[in-house]
Amino acid sequence: MKKDNTERTFESILSRKLAEAEIAPPDDLWSRIEHKRKNTRRLIFLRVAATLVLFLGSAYLIHLMISESPIETASNNDTVIEVKSTSLKEQILEISESQPNDDNGSENMIAMAVAYEIQPETEFKKIDLTTTNISSDITHADNQSGNDGDPEIDEEEEQAVENKTINTKIVLLPDNFEYELPKEKKSVQKWSVGLAYGSNIDRGPAAQNGPQRLTNSSFGFDEFQGELAFETVYFQQIENTSFEPPFSIGALVNLPITNRFRLEAGLFYTLLAHESRTMVINNKQSVFNTRLHYLGIPVGIQWIIINGRVIRFYVSQSLVIEKGLSAEYSADRYEKGRFQKTEQSREEIRGVQLSGNSSIGMEFSLPQNFALFGQAGVQVYLMNKTQPFNLRSEHMIWPAVQTGIRWRIAN
Amino acid sequence: MDEKQLFRDCLNGDRRAQKSLYDRYAGKMFAVCMRYAKDKTTAEDYLQEGFIRVFRKLNTFREEGSFEGWIRTIMVNTSLEMLRKNDLLADSDDYMRHISLAQPDPGIIEQLHEKELIALIQQMPTGFRTVFNLYAIEGYNHKEIGEKLQISEGTSKSQYARAKIWLQNKLISTNEKR
Numbered sequence: 001m002k003k004d005n006t007e008r009t010f011e012s013i014l015s016r017k018l019a020e021a022e023i024a025p026p027d028d029l030w031s032r033i034e035h036k037r038k039n040t041r042r043l044i045f046l047r048v049a050a051t052l053v054l055f056l057g058s059a060y061l062i063h064l065m066i067s068e069s070p071i072e073t074a075s076n077n078d079t080v081i082e083v084k085s086t087s088l089k090e091q092i093l094e095i096s097e098s099q100p101n102d103d104n105g106s107e108n109m110i111a112m113a114v115a116y117e118i119q120p121e122t123e124f125k126k127i128d129l130t131t132t133n134i135s136s137d138i139t140h141a142d143n144q145s146g147n148d149g150d151p152e153i154d155e156e157e158e159q160a161v162e163n164k165t166i167n168t169k170i171v172l173l174p175d176n177f178e179y180e181l182p183k184e185k186k187s188v189q190k191w192s193v194g195l196a197y198g199s200n201i202d203r204g205p206a207a208q209n210g211p212q213r214l215t216n217s218s219f220g221f222d223e224f225q226g227e228l229a230f231e232t233v234y235f236q237q238i239e240n241t242s243f244e245p246p247f248s249i250g251a252l253v254n255l256p257i258t259n260r261f262r263l264e265a266g267l268f269y270t271l272l273a274h275e276s277r278t279m280v281i282n283n284k285q286s287v288f289n290t291r292l293h294y295l296g297i298p299v300g301i302q303w304i305i306i307n308g309r310v311i312r313f314y315v316s317q318s319l320v321i322e323k324g325l326s327a328e329y330s331a332d333r334y335e336k337g338r339f340q341k342t343e344q345s346r347e348e349i350r351g352v353q354l355s356g357n358s359s360i361g362m363e364f365s366l367p368q369n370f371a372l373f374g375q376a377g378v379q380v381y382l383m384n385k386t387q388p389f390n391l392r393s394e395h396m397i398w399p400a401v402q403t404g405i406r407w408r409i410a411n
Numbered sequence: 412m413d414e415k416q417l418f419r420d421c422l423n424g425d426r427r428a429q430k431s432l433y434d435r436y437a438g439k440m441f442a443v444c445m446r447y448a449k450d451k452t453t454a455e456d457y458l459q460e461g462f463i464r465v466f467r468k469l470n471t472f473r474e475e476g477s478f479e480g481w482i483r484t485i486m487v488n489t490s491l492e493m494l495r496k497n498d499l500l501a502d503s504d505d506y507m508r509h510i511s512l513a514q515p516d517p518g519i520i521e522q523l524h525e526k527e528l529i530a531l532i533q534q535m536p537t538g539f540r541t542v543f544n545l546y547a548i549e550g551y552n553h554k555e556i557g558e559k560l561q562i563s564e565g566t567s568k569s570q571y572a573r574a575k576i577w578l579q580n581k582l583i584s585t586n587e588k589r
Contacts, residue, residue, distance in 0.1 A: 010520070010547070010575070011546070011547045011548075013520050013521060014520060014528070014547045014548055015547065015548050017520070017525055017528060018442070018446065018525060018528060018529070018548050019548065020439070021442040021526075021529065022438035022439050022441075022442055023438060023441045023442045023445055023526065023529070024437075024438055024441070025437050025438070025455065025458055026455060029458065029459060030433055030437075032459055033433070033459050033462050033463060036459065036463055037466065221495065221560070221561035223561060223562070223563065225561065226561035226562035226563075226566070227562060227563070227566060229495075229538070229562075230562060230566055230570065233536065233537075234537050234538065
């Protein structure tokens with residue numbers, strides 16, 4: 001390390017005297033270190049356990065999402081029947097669909113099912129199904145051809161079926177199968193875009209205002225914070241710090257994954273502002289203003305718990321990554337209560353701010369595919385030490401609200 | 412046991428080796444922490460946290476440099492970090508009264524015992540004390556100190572100049588009492 005000047009008599013004497021100095025620490029310090037290390041290991045174990053719970057919870061959610069999806073995907077001409085068994089000893093059902101009735105434009109389908117048994121000397125069953133009555137037309141016929149599992153079908157009937165069939169599906173069903181009417185076609189899912197406003201609800205004044213507000217907070221030092229620390233004798237001269245409510249505004253895109261789950265992502269601008277006022281010393285006072293500009297990307301998942309025609313309730317879990325655009329600082333100088341001058345500076349904000357948001361929300365449908373929404377929950381801010389002092393530096397956990405409008409635009 | 416063997420045993424989780432490491436360096440490191448802390452209790456906190464970090468970061472030590480120097484760096488950095496978080500100055504105005512044009516007399520420093528010198532440094536306002544330790548004892552230059560403390564080089568210089576004057580005044584008054 002290069003020194004600033006060569007005349008180092010004073011420093012060299014000090015360095016020599018102090019570099020090798022030894023002072024015996026208290027006898028119990030080693031046991032305190034061991035005790036704290038054990039606690040730290042326990043904390044690590046708890047974190048791992050919490051991560052595991054989170055992972056299993058996420059896996060369960062994914063399982064729920066997958067089980068939400070129908071086994072067969074409906075297309076315009078298909079009928080979907082859930083497969084309940086795959087045993088080859090069970091019946092095979094062939095389902096045919098007729099064309100939609102073009103005359104009256106109805107979307108009702110007539111399903112025709114023919115059931116076969118694959119046992120030797122099988123009894124042939126033909127079941128003519130309609131959407132209203134499965135057992136209305138059942139006929140039995142002996143398998144005379146000797147071809148196992150290759151039933152004879154009345155030629156006229158077969159022709160009729162062939163003419164009407166668009167798609168044919170083979171599904172396996174249990175012996176005690178009761179025909180269920182074909183499910184309604186999957187409802188059309190729409191994705192939406194939206195605008196939203198968000199904020200944190202003030203948790204009230206800090207227990208101790210003044211220097212404690214800064215010294216008990218978790219934040220990173222940029223040049224301004226460093227200068228402020230020295231100018232105010234490590235914040236001791238700060239009398240009061242007051243925050244403006246955080247202001248967030250941005251755009252959202254909401255994509256349905258299944259009937260119950262939606263993915264939401266967005267782009268948000270956030271402004272964090274506060275003012276620190278020094279005590280009056282020798283008739284002089286300074287007011288330091290901070291304005292931090294952030295751009296954030298929230299990515300989250302929503303689970304719709306009540307899906308009404310007009311009102312829909314959901315819970316959401318999202319992760320937000322924010323990058324500081326710039327930090328604007330100003331110092332207003334006062335003497336004997338009179339404003340003297342302002343000193344301004346602007347700095348880069350290094351690092352990123354991560355947070356997780358858990359909320360419950362409500363969406364209220366409006367005409368023209370619009371919907372109003374509001375959600376409230378808790379936001380946990382992580383990696384605060386990488387960021388300049390702001391509201392989030394004081395506490396990690398803040399109540400969070402968001403409101404806005406969504407517009408469902410397309411399939 | 413030599414330094415390298417001690418390090419390897421500690422790395423393997425040998426509890427007795429860890430205790431030996433503590434016994435070997437605790438005295439020197441406590442003296443380092445005492446210089447950065449405002450009092451003995453705070454210095455104990457720094458030392459405790461410093462050793463926890465030493466054991467946690469053992470696997471990051473490359474056996475090329477001095478093990479003691481590596482531990483010392485961790486102690487200094489831990490002290491600086493904890494200073495930022497917790498420390499407050501007891502008297503914000505007091506140091507201003509000590510500003511004078513006097514320069515420290517190396518002769519007086521020679522006469523003082525190490526513990527007396529550390530006790531004097533502990534009385535410095537936090538800003539002075541931190542810059543003073545980093546520059547005069549650890550050997551960092553003002554640019555490096557500025558980067559370490561997130562302050563300008565000029566601030567580091569002015570803090571150091573004030574700290575020297577503060578110390579000179581203290582040394583004079585201590586000498587007069589003798």
